[in-house]
Amino acid sequence: MSKLRIGLGVDFHQLVEGREFWLGGILVPHHKGALGHSDADVLLHAICDAMLGAANLGDIGVHFPDTDNAYKDIDSKILLSQCAQLIGEKGYQVVNIDSTLCLQEPKIKPYVPQMQQVIAERLRISTEDISIKATTTERMGFVGREEGIMAYASVLLEKA
Template identity: 45%
Template structure:
């Protein structure tokens, strides 16, 4: 078994939605990012890459590379899943926490879990998506941005 953790953060900017776990969530702000800025998927990818000792998401999808401008982060997750399988692992479980005052995650958590499971070739019961606030403290509490952290357990096939 191997364990990995990941973290991602993006500042809010202009826009009318954020993408979380592959789901377009209506919001009064967007995020400032090179790709679609999906903090859930970016944190999850970093957790998987970490468990596999393959660096971080920036190593696989450099932000300076124009191929990834406005990219759908689901392709990053499918890549992480492919590397996981190539190295002889499957997802034991993943636990993702979205950190921010808004938008509300709970109404979209099931759809996120479904998408993450499909992209990782996993059972939905192995994936948890939840949220917390920072009690109005820090940049997330001031509604300046959104963050996510993820932890994964990979099991040898």
């Protein structure tokens, strides 16, 4: 069995008026929020999927199904902590994360350090090991029309 494993996660959510906008474990001021069963934090969901995939543990929907009311409006930081526990039970720890958010608005650069801190605390890694980038789609597609948001994450795991 390899000591290093890589996983890729992706998540999408619709943006709607009247919802809080949780991103990277923090509340970001915006007139729209992501719609979902949980708090719909696309960044944390993509990271969770990447972690689970790297450890061959399925995906976020396997462990936290949207058909289970226990996860209704759940804080995705809790899901991230539970994913860390699941990979830990298989003997893995996160080495680093590289992620990209795809959204038209708002600009997230001012919030990145706080997102890195929240994620680092949950995964017990350094903020230096967490890359969070953002891009627009140049007003093309559902992201460009501000109808939705998406995130990609790659996670490298190492046997502890």
